[in-house]
Amino acid sequence: MKKDIKLCGQVNDKVTGQGIPNVPVEIYSNTRKDIDGYFGAIVSDDSGRFCIQGLMPTDAMGNLVDDYLATALAPGFPPFLISIPDLNRPANFYLFKGKENEISGIIQNGSTYDCFIDIVDTEYGFQVTLPASPDGTFVLDGLSPDRNYQLIFLAFEKETDNQIYKQWGQFDSESGVDIGTDQTLATIYKTGDVLNFQFNTASKRRREVKEAQAESIDNVLATTPIVQLSRDDQSVTSAVRDIVSRDSVITVEWYTQKEVQGYYHTFNQQKVYHIDKRNVAKIRPTKIQKAQSLPVYADNEYYYFHVASVTDRGRIGLTTTAAFRIDNVAPKNVMVDVPEKSDSRDIEMRLGASGANEVYISNSGFDHGGRWQLLERNKPWKLLPGNGLKPIYVRFRDRAFNIAQTVASTEYQQPIRKYTIETSYDNNGRVELILPESVSGESLKRTKDLIYTVPEGSQAQLRVEPNEG
Structure with missing residues (x-):
């Protein structure tokens, strides 16, 4: 069986030497890019580190x-490709x-709206x-000097998803500005260009960009058990609430019926999340239909994976969500209360640990001499025979x-x-019991009678003294 590794x-800024956080990194074998495992x-x-x-x-x-x-797809930087021979x-x-x-x-009439610019490579399509x-x-950074670009300008009502304009940029020699038009007339730009754009407002809510619908993502697979979500409000259905995983890294794959330009995806703890222009601004879509989370450490919490295709x-297409219930944190607030001393092998234990539902108790060790059983707060227990300190493994x-x-x-x-x-x-005489100084016998005088209480194992001597004559 082949073993994966x-x-x-590390993703670093060459100038500062500092690691760059939150950078999408994708890898594939050039001859096996569609084969799982490659x-x-x-x-x-x-810190910029990834595994x-x-x-x-x-x-x-x-x-x-x-x-x-x-490939590293750092916001603000051109995509950077390296070969990995080993x-x-x-x-x-x-x-x-x-x-x-x-x-x-500048977008001359852009201050009225929330504006975004889609950058389209004339050969490779949408970029960011x-x-x-x-x-x-605006400053459109992270572009390559040797590439040609076309730009799509978008205007939304302030702080809403209501899109007003979506127009290609074209230079108008008469007015000296770029105006909204269709792609056949769109200007090709290169790095170093400076634009003076304004939206064509001749028709209210005008959208001049013609495009196909984005593909939906219907099939999401994961090595971690997926908790099903209802379609109406993305709430977790009761039938599968008990699916819990200890995975610290969630790996997800997904499929579409047709090839697309790329995918936006994220892991978070938001049950309801829609991928849109606002939350993917500055993020380049990935080509790989596979994603891996950063290490997750959670105590019975839900995590969500959201993915959408882009043309x-x-x-951007509809967002597909997969839910995961993660618990990889050991029970906390562990308590084992036992008597400090006991003259009986039968003792009473008080047990507790937040999140725990089972307990294993042994006089011999953590991995033998006991069995798993339901956790009860009060537990009778029998110590091993023989005097001394008795460890109890819990x-x-x-x-x-x-x-x-704990012990x-x-x-x-x-x-x-x-x-x-x-x-x-x-x-006619007297009888006396002589005890060592280390033994404290108890005596009771009764005229000429004596009663002694002596601990087990004591060495005593009985002395008889007759009277003279």
Whole structure:
């Protein structure tokens, strides 16, 4: 059986040397990009580091796969592609950006709206959506000097999803500005260009961009059990609420019936989430139909994966959501209360651990001598025989099989038996019981009778003294 491995690396700013967080990174084998195990994607963590799991270093014949390609899609930077001849070596990116990667300008009548610009590569299609400033100015960064671009300008009512205009930019030699028009007349721009654009307001709510509908995503698969959502309000259905996973990394794949330009996706804890122009601004869509979450540490919490396709003209499809119930945190607030000392092998334990529903108790160790049983707050227990400190090994387990463990102890001292010795004598002499100084016998004088209470194991001497004559 072939063994997959994990590719790790770092996304860095070449100028500052600092790691870049939240960068989508995708990898695939150039000759096996559609075969499961030979592609993957993830987002870098807060320090710019990433690790993509489940990649195959060899093919079906055991030959080394040395044609992996990895791309970093950092906001504000041009896409950066590197080759990965060996998955066992780190994949590090050093990204650079400058004025040579920008197109800038102003939307003259843009301050009335919330404005965005879709950037379309004339050869490779839609690339990214970037926002304009509230005053209408914009800087389109992360572009390549050797590429040709067309621009789609979008206007929304302030703080709403109500789209007013969606128009291609075209330079008007008479007015000296770019106006909304169709793509056949759209201007081709290059980095370094400076635009002076205004929306064509001749027709209210005018949209000049003609495009196909985005493909819906109907089939989402994951290694982590998926909790079904109802279609009406995306609420979790009761029939599958008890599906709990201990996975710290969620890996998801999805499929569409037709090939699309790319995909937007995210992991979060928002049950209702719609991918739109506002929340994907500055984010480049990925090509890979697979995503991997950053490590998730949760105590019986829901996490959600949201994905939507995007067309070659930047139109976003409906959002598909998959839900996961994650519990990979051990029970907390562990409590095992036992007597400090006991002269009986039978003791009473008080147990508790938040989130736990089972307990394992043993006098021998954590992995033998006991059995899992339902957790009860008060538990009778029997210590092993013999005097001394008696350890008690206790493990708590929750429904996801996360375990917390601790050791309690009780000092057991077997009760000491006591014996009564009664002596009696008359006027002819006397009888006396002599005990070592370390033993404290109890005596009771009764005229000429003595009664002694002596602990078990004591060495005593009985001395008889007759009277003279």
